Amino acid sequence: MTIPHASDVHAPESGAELRFVGADIPALADLANCIHCGFCLPACPTYIATGQELESPRGRLHLINSVVTGRTAVTDRLLGHLDLCLQCRACETACPSAVPYGRIMEDARAAIMANPARRQPRSWRLRSLVLRHVVAKPRVLRAALLFGRMYTRTGLQSLVRGSGFAARVLPAGLRRLESSAPVLDRRPFRRSGTLASPPSASARVALLTGCVHGELFPQMHEATVRVLARTGCEVVAPPAQVCCGALHSHAGDAEAARVLARRNIVAFEDAAVDAVIVNAAGCGAAMKEYGRLLRNDPTWAERAERFAASVRDALEFVASRDFAHGLGAVDGDVTIQDACHLAHAQRIREAPRTILRAIPGLRLREMETPDRCCGSAGLYSAVQSEMSATVLEAKMRDVAATGANVICTANPGCTLQLQAGVRRSGGDAAVRYVLELLDDSYRAGTPARAAD
Ligand code: SF4
Numbered sequence: 001m002t003i004p005h006a007s008d009v010h011a012p013e014s015g016a017e018l019r020f021v022g023a024d025i026p027a028l029a030d031l032a033n034c035i036h037c038g039f040c041l042p043a044c045p046t047y048i049a050t051g052q053e054l055e056s057p058r059g060r061l062h063l064i065n066s067v068v069t070g071r072t073a074v075t076d077r078l079l080g081h082l083d084l085c086l087q088c089r090a091c092e093t094a095c096p097s098a099v100p101y102g103r104i105m106e107d108a109r110a111a112i113m114a115n116p117a118r119r120q121p122r123s124w125r126l127r128s129l130v131l132r133h134v135v136a137k138p139r140v141l142r143a144a145l146l147f148g149r150m151y152t153r154t155g156l157q158s159l160v161r162g163s164g165f166a167a168r169v170l171p172a173g174l175r176r177l178e179s180s181a182p183v184l185d186r187r188p189f190r191r192s193g194t195l196a197s198p199p200s201a202s203a204r205v206a207l208l209t210g211c212v213h214g215e216l217f218p219q220m221h222e223a224t225v226r227v228l229a230r231t232g233c234e235v236v237a238p239p240a241q242v243c244c245g246a247l248h249s250h251a252g253d254a255e256a257a258r259v260l261a262r263r264n265i266v267a268f269e270d271a272a273v274d275a276v277i278v279n280a281a282g283c284g285a286a287m288k289e290y291g292r293l294l295r296n297d298p299t300w301a302e303r304a305e306r307f308a309a310s311v312r313d314a315l316e317f318v319a320s321r322d323f324a325h326g327l328g329a330v331d332g333d334v335t336i337q338d339a340c341h342l343a344h345a346q347r348i349r350e351a352p353r354t355i356l357r358a359i360p361g362l363r364l365r366e367m368e369t370p371d372r373c374c375g376s377a378g379l380y381s382a383v384q385s386e387m388s389a390t391v392l393e394a395k396m397r398d399v400a401a402t403g404a405n406v407i408c409t410a411n412p413g414c415t416l417q418l419q420a421g422v423r424r425s426g427g428d429a430a431v432r433y434v435l436e437l438l439d440d441s442y443r444a445g446t447p448a449r450a451a452d
């Protein structure tokens with residue numbers, strides 16, 4: 001075991017020292033759980049890619065501990081090591097000592113962002129600005145995505161991709177960015193209010209429609225609503241709901257995440273539902289952690305815990321219902337890429353498999369390490385595009401070895417990333433949400449019973 005000394009990254013930097021401040025400083029009790037065994041190292045995509053201790057969970061915990069205990073300041077080099085972490089939480093699953101790595105990393109970032117006098121790196125402040133003023137504001141986000149829609153609709157996107165222009169002319173970074181751009185050729189999902197009200201519904205649920213999700217992948221929401229209705233749920237989408245704040249939390253902007261969480265709690269409480277359904281793994285994981293996010297706010301802490309207990313991932317929810325009636329055949333070889341925030345953060349692995357195995361005609365081809373990150377990780381694929389591409393290449397090799405023609409996942413970011421992986425590797429596999437396949441199966445099967 002080689003744990004570097006904190007002084008290895010304690011090179012003096014220009015300007016005043018940056019330290020952890022505020023209410024979110026990582027707890028020493030959490031850090032003390034680490035027994036330095038190194039079981040997490042082989043699970044960590046950035047350690048696998050670099051072989052560097054400081055790009056491993058154990059190394060990063062050591063750095064964070066050094067800052068918390070005042071042995072080092074937050075240097076640019078240290079920030080680089082924290083920044084390269086995908087926050088995939090595979091290390092949590094691998095850890096025999098229950099180190100809550102995800103919350104330690106989120107707290108560390110929040111304790112850096114809480115510094116006054118704007119001493120954080122410019123890239124962190126910029127990320128926070130984009131998250132606050134674009135991602136969390138539907139009108140601004142839609143305007144920003146207009147460029148993407150024009151890129152698709154004018155045919156320029158197919159021309160660039162079909163002609164090999166990007167490969168010949170663009171530098172590697174821009175080429176990666178271009179190949180990650182979604183194909184925005186569908187009408188966005190912007191519905192709210194009552195989305196479905198089947199006769200004799202046995203549950204009333206609310207759907208989180210999210211920020212980018214309905215804009216980029218409306219078909220996922222449409223399939224989710226139809227499947228929920230088919231399994232006997234009245235489905236509503238509270239009009240006052242907002243972005244869940246997951247990306248803000250991951251980026252260390254805990255304050256913005258708390259503002260969004262409070263607004264969502266009010267919006268969903270007003271809907272008076274049996275469960276809040278989330279079909280994006282990252283959003284679901286964040287909403288299940290609202291209680292912790294608002295733990296220091298006496299007015300909201302209890303309410304947030306109650307709300308968090310009502311959040312269900314859509315796959316977890318559907319798999320728990322009597323869903324396997326009237327299914328028709330869907331031909332295909334399908335492999336599952338477990339979204340990190342489903343498998344590692346929410347510990348849900350069986351539900352997508354239960355659903356896919358129930359669909360006649362589908363053949364499930366498990367890949368090697370389906371729960372290893374695909375390199376998407378929210379904004380990571382944009383800000384750490386090189387490491388993201390390295391992680392994605394490994395993932396696409398695992399996918400190719402299965403021979404599957406459909407890749408299933410449960411998060412819009414993963415969908416975007418895997419689509420880019422398919423394009424870059426010259427393949428033609430479709431990337432789909434599990435409930436889209438279930439919806440196909442219902443359509444190919446017998447109609448819903450009157451009581452359904
Ligand atoms: S969250 Fe993922 S990338 Fe970060 S240290 Fe853990 S396993 Fe590695």
Ligand code: SF4
Pocket residue numbers: 033034035036037038039040041057058061091094095096097098099
């Ligand atoms: S597996 Fe857990 S206890 Fe072991 S080094 Fe990693 S974080 Fe520490």
